[in-house]
Amino acid sequence: xxxxxxxxxxKIQEITQDVVAWRHAIHENPELAYQEKDTSALIExxxxxxxxxxxxxxxxxxxxxxxxxxxxxxGAPCRCVGLRADIDALPIQERSGVPYASxxxxxxxxxxxxxxxxxxxxxxxxxxxxxxxxxxxxxxxxQHAEEQLSGAREFIEAGVMENVDGVMALHALPDIEVGxxxxxxxFMTAGVDPLKIxxxxxxxxxxxxxxxxxxxxxxxxxVTALQTLGSRELAPTDCAFVxxxxxxxxxxxxxxxxxxxxxxxxxxxxxxxxxxxxxxVREIAEHVGxxxxxxxxVEITPEIIPTAVxxxxxxxxxxxxxxxxxxxxxxxxxxxxMGGEDYAYFLEKAxxxxxxxxxxxxxxxxxxxxxxxxxxxxxxLPVGMEVLTAATLDxxxxxxxxxxxxxx
Numbered sequence: 001x002x003x004x005x006x007x008x009x010x011k012i013q014e015i016t017q018d019v020v021a022w023r024h025a026i027h028e029n030p031e032l033a034y035q036e037k038d039t040s041a042l043i044e045x046x047x048x049x050x051x052x053x054x055x056x057x058x059x060x061x062x063x064x065x066x067x068x069x070x071x072x073x074x075g076a077p078c079r080c081v082g083l084r085a086d087i088d089a090l091p092i093q094e095r096s097g098v099p100y101a102s103x104x105x106x107x108x109x110x111x112x113x114x115x116x117x118x119x120x121x122x123x124x125x126x127x128x129x130x131x132x133x134x135x136x137x138x139x140x141x142x143q144h145a146e147e148q149l150s151g152a153r154e155f156i157e158a159g160v161m162e163n164v165d166g167v168m169a170l171h172a173l174p175d176i177e178v179g180x181x182x183x184x185x186x187f188m189t190a191g192v193d194p195l196k197i198x199x200x201x202x203x204x205x206x207x208x209x210x211x212x213x214x215x216x217x218x219x220x221x222x223v224t225a226l227q228t229l230g231s232r233e234l235a236p237t238d239c240a241f242v243x244x245x246x247x248x249x250x251x252x253x254x255x256x257x258x259x260x261x262x263x264x265x266x267x268x269x270x271x272x273x274x275x276x277x278x279x280x281v282r283e284i285a286e287h288v289g290x291x292x293x294x295x296x297x298v299e300i301t302p303e304i305i306p307t308a309v310x311x312x313x314x315x316x317x318x319x320x321x322x323x324x325x326x327x328x329x330x331x332x333x334x335x336x337x338m339g340g341e342d343y344a345y346f347l348e349k350a351x352x353x354x355x356x357x358x359x360x361x362x363x364x365x366x367x368x369x370x371x372x373x374x375x376x377x378x379x380x381l382p383v384g385m386e387v388l389t390a391a392t393l394d395x396x397x398x399x400x401x402x403x404x405x406x407x408x
Contacts, residue, residue, distance in 0.1 A: 112172025
């Protein structure tokens with residue numbers, strides 16, 4: 001009897017051309033958060049054509065899509081696995097040079113969500129064709145508004161995670177090449193809390209600064225002081241920092257003391273570190289301002305929690321990847337990404353995994369996500385489909401093919 005990966009690889013070859021075409025269509029027609037109407041319509045059509053009937057919309061915009069597929073096999077444990085892909089684009093002008101580039105000025109799938117979506121559509125089609133071979137069921141979450149870190153909450157509030165035993169997702173990573181899968185056993189992404197600091201002083205002529213309170217000096221000193229938090233108040237094995245991305249204020253080149261606003265974020269991995277940074281950012285900012293006679297107001301808004309994966313589910317991904325036809329190497333990622341990811345809220349409801357899909361052309365340029373020249377090599381799509389589908393079938397105990405260690 002052929003093994004699971006052999007069966008999967010043949011079926012993947014049959015549908016890869018379609019999956020690539022779906023991805024190109026989504027890439028050419030990118031849609032921002034809460035505006036993913038055409039993307040959702042395409043997803044629904046593909047799912048219905050694959051024989052998946054249980055489909056409904058999610059979220060206030062109605063652009064999230066949730067679907068459910070029931071296995072037809074008898075006798076095995078009845079489990080439920082959730083699979084998630086994000087579907088929204090970024091407000092970035094594309095400069096990747098691909099022939100299927102965005103046709104919408106200033107909007108671009110610069111984070112790989114088009115590939116995530118196409119891979120999950122392909123995975124749904126594969127699993128639908130194999131439904132006679134597994135029991136239990138699979139839920140497919142095509143999540144809107146990830147870039148605003150808000151769509152996942154709407155999925156959770158809709159109750160989609162009820163009775164889900166485990167959940168998985170993948171994310172494109174240009175740091176590794178096509179054929180490589182990246183995994184970690186603890187944190188995959190950081191918690192992110194937006195930060196706003198307002199500095200107020202007293203206006204004065206620039207030639208007579210002693211009559212005023214220099215808010216630009218105070219704001220600059222606050223920025224500098226807060227850069228020491230990560231290096232001097234945390235153990236080297238922990239990670240957290242403050243980043244400022246915007247500063248606005250001042251009056252003119254001849255006056256001082258106008259209000260200055262700093263906007264940034266606190267990024268952290270552990271709850272205790274978050275609590276420490278919330279307290280110390282306030283203390284440092286307020287005391288630096290006090291020392292320079294400025295009034296300082298600090299606003300911190302908890303926004304997104306860290307993505308903490310489950311070791312058992314990560315081990316499942318690692319195991320099936322090592323036995324797959326398409327994966328050349330499993331990469332143990334040395335550190336978490338310090339960006340935010342609202343998939344973390346799915347993992348609050350059930351254990352699961354987030355793994356990285358290598359999308360860089362072997363020997364090709366490294367173009368980071370959210371950059372104007374980010375790209376995904378289409379050859380990564382069948383790799384993502386094989387690992388995601390095989391890991392799902394493994395969790396559902398498909399045919400017993402993965403009951404023993406696969407050959408590498």
